[in-house]
Amino acid sequence: MRQSSLNFDTQFRSDITAVELFAGIGGFRLAADRLGLRTIWANDLSSLSCKVYRDRFGPGEIREGDFRELLEEVPAHTLLSGGFPCQPFSSAGKKEGIRDARGTLFQSIADVVERHRPEHFVLENVKRLLTMERGTHFATILGALARLDYLVEWRLLNAMHFGLAQNRQRVFLVGTRLDRLQKSRKNLVDAVKLAQSNDFETGSDIRETIDTPKNWRMIERHKARFETWGLAIGDKFLAQDPAAFSMARPAVFLQEVLExxxxxxxxxxxxxxxxxxxxxxxxxxxxxxxxxxxxxxxxxxxxxxxxxxxxxxxxxxxxxxxxxxxxxxxxxxxxTPVEYARLQGFPDDHCRVASAYDRYALLGNAVPPPMAQWVIDQVLKGD
Structure with a gap:
């Protein structure tokens, strides 16, 4: 059986503290651990997800309960991550978006960002978020984050480009605090994290896009689908649909991960x-x-x-x-549940304390660790 792997030339980063919201079974946590980060607080509402999380990472590693009632407990941290509830936006759900009570959980994320001012955040959601109701929901989310003095970048990524035998498209939003960029004397071109692939081979390609005033649009006036890559600062954004993303990772096919x-x-x-x-x-x-x-x-x-x-x-x-x-x-x-785990980039026995039936839902909701690991690594490079 072929194992998916991503090889990183990483340094030990235990000085970087991480908080994981809507942690589920720990997709972001597994990625953070592999990169040497120190997760100091995590939360999920599901008792079963927390049971799996504790089994994998330790008995005191996650706080169970409604995140909105635990905001005061969130400690100061360097990196905030979370796959915030996707059911309000997913094509597999009822698509109520921000109107769904779970959709309003996003505002609690923005509250944590505003209160603790982490240097970076990494959030994940479904592809549909870019297009639902002509981009209205994504504009709300993008505007709320960008107005907090962060450079926000997003990109649509596919699990199949990260050594996983699954067609799984997800939107990743990454934010870097503006004073952090100024401290390191980075310009916008240098700060771009998720566009560094074969469709942006040189910095000049990105620079031309960023330095053209007409490319920048007002977030609140945007009433259409959002492109698959973009940047936002304050009340403005620019975006485009670049060429297909390629990570140059060996392709893995379904037959290679079957039991x-x-x-x-x-x-x-x-x-x-x-x-x-x-x-x-x-x-x-x-x-x-x-x-x-x-x-x-x-x-x-x-x-x-x-x-x-x-x-x-x-x-x-x-x-x-x-x-x-x-x-x-x-x-x-x-x-099988084991094959589900492999397709998502988890160890075969990651959900061993759950029933076979429950593993399907737990794994199906999870953030694939190889994808999260690559994104976090891009965010931290150059710091």
């Missing part, structure tokens, strides 16, 4: 075979995902049959055994 044998509880060959005559053959790749057949007519309760030559579709907390099958040899089966 060689699985139990009968994961095998649905008999029941799937009965439905195959009602499926329409597809035999094509969509964003790296090999689709063999779909329910004829698109019935939601039908089966989608995936191959294993490509990557897996996005794992979610709502993935059901009724909707997905994978053709492995001459058998049809679902993915």
């Amino acid at each position: 060689p044998t699985v139990g009968p509880e994961f095998d649905f060959t008999e029941s799937t075979s009965k439905w195959l005559h009602e499926n329409t053959p597809v035999n094509r790749f969509v964003q790296g995902v090999e689709i063999l057949s779909n329910q004829r007519g698109g019935a939601r309760m039908g089966y989608t049959i995936f191959g294993i030559a490509g990557v897996a579709p996005t794992l979610t907390s709502t993935t059901s055994r009724h909707y997905e099958r994978y053709k492995v040899g001459d058998r049809y089966r679902r993915l």
